Amino acid sequence: MFDRDVVVVGGGPAGIAAATALSQRGFDVELVDQRAQLGGAIYRQPIAGARPVKQSRFAARRWQHLHAAIQHAAVTYRFSSVFVGVDGHGNTLIEDRNQGRLVSVRARAVVIAVGAVEKVIPRPGWDLPGVVTAGGLQVMMKETGTAPQGRVLLAGNGPLLIAVAAQMAALGNAPVAIIESGNPMAINGNGLGLLPHAELLADALGYLSGIVRHRISWRRGTELIALDRAGSQLAAELRHADGRRETLLIDQVALHDGIRSNNFGLPADQAGTTTMPFITRAGDCREALGAIASQLDGMRAAADVAAYLSRKPNDAAASLDGIARQRAAQAVLATMFAPIAGPPRLTALPDETIVCRCERRRLQDLKLLLGGTGALSGREIKHNGRFTMGACQGRFCADNSARIACELNPGSPLVASDLTGSRWPVRPLPISALLGDEPAHHDQSARDQ
Amino acid sequence: MVSTSSLSVIIIGCGIVGASTAYFLARAGVQVEILDAIEPAAQATGSADGAVSVASKRPGPVMNAALAGIALYRELAVQGLFEGAFKSRSTFVLASSPVEREVLEAHAAVLRSVGVRVEMLTSTDLRARFAPLSDAVIMGLEVFDEGHAIGYQIVHRLLSAAPVNVRRNCRVESFLRDGNGRVTGVVTNHGPMLADAVVVASGNGSADLLGIPDVLIARKGQLLVTERAPALNAAMPGAIMSGRYLISKGMQAGTALASDRGYGTVVDPLATGQFLIGGTREDSGEKATNDAEAVAEVLRRAVEMVPGLAGVRLLRAFAGIRTAVIDSKPLIGRVPDADNVYVATGFEGDGICLGPVTGKAISQLVLDRSVDLDLAPFSPARFAQLGVAA
Numbered sequence: 057m058f059d060r061d062v063v064v065v066g067g068g069p070a071g072i073a074a075a076t077a078l079s080q081r082g083f084d085v086e087l088v089d090q091r092a093q094l095g096g097a098i099y100r101q102p103i104a105g106a107r108p109v110k111q112s113r114f115a116a117r118r119w120q121h122l123h124a125a126i127q128h129a130a131v132t133y134r135f136s137s138v139f140v141g142v143d144g145h146g147n148t149l150i151e152d153r154n155q156g157r158l159v160s161v162r163a164r165a166v167v168i169a170v171g172a173v174e175k176v177i178p179r180p181g182w183d184l185p186g187v188v189t190a191g192g193l194q195v196m197m198k199e200t201g202t203a204p205q206g207r208v209l210l211a212g213n214g215p216l217l218i219a220v221a222a223q224m225a226a227l228g229n230a231p232v233a234i235i236e237s238g239n240p241m242a243i244n245g246n247g248l249g250l251l252p253h254a255e256l257l258a259d260a261l262g263y264l265s266g267i268v269r270h271r272i273s274w275r276r277g278t279e280l281i282a283l284d285r286a287g288s289q290l291a292a293e294l295r296h297a298d299g300r301r302e303t304l305l306i307d308q309v310a311l312h313d314g315i316r317s318n319n320f321g322l323p324a325d326q327a328g329t330t331t332m333p334f335i336t337r338a339g340d341c342r343e344a345l346g347a348i349a350s351q352l353d354g355m356r357a358a359a360d361v362a363a364y365l366s367r368k369p370n371d372a373a374a375s376l377d378g379i380a381r382q383r384a385a386q387a388v389l390a391t392m393f394a395p396i397a398g399p400p401r402l403t404a405l406p407d408e409t410i411v412c413r414c415e416r417r418r419l420q421d422l423k424l425l426l427g428g429t430g431a432l433s434g435r436e437i438k439h440n441g442r443f444t445m446g447a448c449q450g451r452f453c454a455d456n457s458a459r460i461a462c463e464l465n466p467g468s469p470l471v472a473s474d475l476t477g478s479r480w481p482v483r484p485l486p487i488s489a490l491l492g493d494e495p496a497h498h499d500q501s502a503r504d505q
Numbered sequence: 506m507v508s509t510s511s512l513s514v515i516i517i518g519c520g521i522v523g524a525s526t527a528y529f530l531a532r533a534g535v536q537v538e539i540l541d542a543i544e545p546a547a548q549a550t551g552s553a554d555g556a557v558s559v560a561s562k563r564p565g566p567v568m569n570a571a572l573a574g575i576a577l578y579r580e581l582a583v584q585g586l587f588e589g590a591f592k593s594r595s596t597f598v599l600a601s602s603p604v605e606r607e608v609l610e611a612h613a614a615v616l617r618s619v620g621v622r623v624e625m626l627t628s629t630d631l632r633a634r635f636a637p638l639s640d641a642v643i644m645g646l647e648v649f650d651e652g653h654a655i656g657y658q659i660v661h662r663l664l665s666a667a668p669v670n671v672r673r674n675c676r677v678e679s680f681l682r683d684g685n686g687r688v689t690g691v692v693t694n695h696g697p698m699l700a701d702a703v704v705v706a707s708g709n710g711s712a713d714l715l716g717i718p719d720v721l722i723a724r725k726g727q728l729l730v731t732e733r734a735p736a737l738n739a740a741m742p743g744a745i746m747s748g749r750y751l752i753s754k755g756m757q758a759g760t761a762l763a764s765d766r767g768y769g770t771v772v773d774p775l776a777t778g779q780f781l782i783g784g785t786r787e788d789s790g791e792k793a794t795n796d797a798e799a800v801a802e803v804l805r806r807a808v809e810m811v812p813g814l815a816g817v818r819l820l821r822a823f824a825g826i827r828t829a830v831i832d833s834k835p836l837i838g839r840v841p842d843a844d845n846v847y848v849a850t851g852f853e854g855d856g857i858c859l860g861p862v863t864g865k866a867i868s869q870l871v872l873d874r875s876v877d878l879d880l881a882p883f884s885p886a887r888f889a890q891l892g893v894a895a
Binding site for chain 2: 143149160433435439449481485486487490492
């Protein structure tokens with residue numbers, strides 16, 4: 057009654073590692089990715105004719121190994137296809153954009169490896185045209201081999217900003233500046249924690265040397281507090297550590313405040329039954345620890361799935377040790393990059409700041425909603441405030457809305473998934489994709505390789 | 506008349522019926538506490554299609570109650586409580602086959618006979634009024650003066666407008682009774698709670714409390730919401746309902762057209778520019794999940810009537826479990842073996858329409874005032890086993 061042993065969603069490091077390992081163990085694996093080729097966000101490959109962006113030596117080698125391994129495995133691919141969810145009957149639903157229709161696969165197990173989501177803290181004006189995310193910008197550069205044009209500002213928090221700046225510079229348009237709320241260069245010995253993590257350290261030094269070489273202004277301990285229109289440009293208002301204000305005129309700003317795990321609407325991990333598949337999330341979408349950990353967590357997921365399918369003991373222990381090391385490294389980075397003004401307090405933003413861009417809901421709307429009867433559940437905030445109700449289905453506002461709710465009602469902590477719930481479609485689905493005679497059942501349209 | 510200032514009432518269930526009852530009681534000065542096993546609008550109210558409508562009803566007590574229900578929505582919208590939360594519009598019942606046309610013509614006559622304002626529309630009339638409709642539609646029946654309200658929004662309005670305390674995650678396990686057997690409150694997972702009167706409005710959760718597991722039926726419905734499509738939305742002068750919907754509700758005896766999933770197509774253009782599309786009426790399926798088979802069938806039928814929907818994206822699918830009564834009439838009234846316990850449940854798909862008017866009626870019963878609504882047809886006494894002594 058099953059079409060496949062395993063559907064793996066996502067062709068980044070976690071998905072490739074899981075699909076390869078499961079295929080090597082003899083299971084029938086289908087890998088689904090929304091792009092036309094493997095890579096995910098971290099190893100995004102250039103489109104035809106574009107020149108590849110320079111990567112660190114370690115990253116390039118990791119990709120070569122991953123890619124070579126899956127080439128030797130008998131994995132079936134379904135590209136240009138988006139995971140829609142697992143329905144109440146246990147069907148794994150995939151929107152196949154090549155065919156323009158919904159495909160329903162009965163799989164015994166599903167590995168969801170859709171990667172991290174970028175954190176972006178709301179700021180006044182963050183909904184203006186010309187505001188993008190740094191992670192999005194980076195993926196675009198990897199795909200096209202060109203840097204964005206004009207005066208570009210990078211702002212927020214975390215090591216990704218330096219990497220993007222170095223890559224932009226290498227492609228010929230260095231950013232105007234990097235606005236960084238932390239101060240990772242402060243001499244307090246924090247960075248020494250990276251010494252045992254040679255690959256991360258080498259990556260960091262590589263990007264830092266790029267910044268120095270191109271004389272990019274890295275303004276540490278500085279915050280971007282507001283954006284406004286200024287003719288055809290944007291005015292970015294900065295606040296330095298000493299309280300001094302400064303305004304920069306720019307064409308584009310790329311925001312980034314770190315990455316986080318992704319469970320927006322995705323089905324929860326579950327043990328399989330006779331009708332429902334075994335489901336596990338893997339990689340950055342489970343816990344955002346970066347590419348090395350993701351690959352290891354893909355192995356871990358493969359071990360869990362194999363143990364379930366073959367009813368044999370689990371052999372994920374080695375992967376778990378490696379993941380723990382990456383967790384420690386990420387903790388060092390988080391300490392190094394901790395904002396010097398302390399963790400951002402979203403309730404201190406101006407009341408008219410947009411929190412939910414799709415539905416144009418403001419901070420004051422959320423304060424008003426939560427000021428009345430006290431603590432509300434995530435579902436009530438969603439329904440009565442329309443936060444996370446829009447077309448992005450919470451990707452840009454669920455985490456921020458939950459954090460604001462926590463600041464207002466510390467006694468009733470909420471997380472993003474309390475607002476988004478778990479449901480399908482996890483992304484808006486063209487109705488036309490459902491209009492065949494019946495949801496297309498598993499077919500031979502996926503490419504066996 | 507009872508002095509209301511010292512009266513305390515516990516309401517079990519914070520759906521639209523419980524919240525409405527609480528609102529009217531609290532406004533009369535009664536101390537009201539709502540206990541909900543989950544939270545406000547967590548079950549059927551939170552996943553209802555929101556129709557405030559008689560378009561698919563046959564004459565009888567439920568129709569009369571629904572007409573009173575619509576009138577109350579209008580009144581409360583004018584007063585401000587439901588302002589902006591009740592969208593006034595017509596419902597267009599559409600026929601796409603000779604069988605449906607027959608059902609529709611008969612239904613129009615029936616609605617007219619009880620004073621509902623309706624108009625039959627030929628396919629030419631429809632083309633003029635309702636550009637997005639498919640050529641497959643051969644006749645329409647416009648039912649005027651209907652509307653739409655979103656259940657959880659109404660509950661939020663009611664709870665925000667009156668001094669009502671809501672206890673979330675509070676599950677009622679049994680009634681608390683004194684030595685004489687008189688109900689003095691309820692026993693919950695948080696311990697016993699005292700009250701002068703208790704109102705049971707907990708949908709399918711009412712069955713065990715009142716000893717009527719065989720009287721109530723859990724009936725699942727699946728519903729869909731699209732993204733915003735402002736131009737298409739603006740071109741629709743009201744909600745549409747397939748003539749097949751009447752058939753799925755068993756309006757035409759002996760028909761074999763109704764499937765076991767109980768498909769009946771409703772497309773409601775929402776105030777946000779989105780569309781609400783329904784739905785199913787499933788006796789099986791206790792779990793509020795959506796399946797691709799049903800969702801695809803619902804959408805196929807909707808696109809048959811409004812082809813432009815094919816170019817819109819589905820944003821959300823959700824499901825709810827209605828509470829139906831085996832004789833298709835709700836249970837509203839005093840529980841026969843207790844003079845201070847009341848029940849209001851079993852509205853099936855009419856809870857949003859009937860919730861406020863039922864809440865008002867129950868409040869009048871509790872306060873021993875004259876009741877606006879004729880509750881005799883809904884008397885709980887028609888089921889001998891119903892009671893607190895279960």
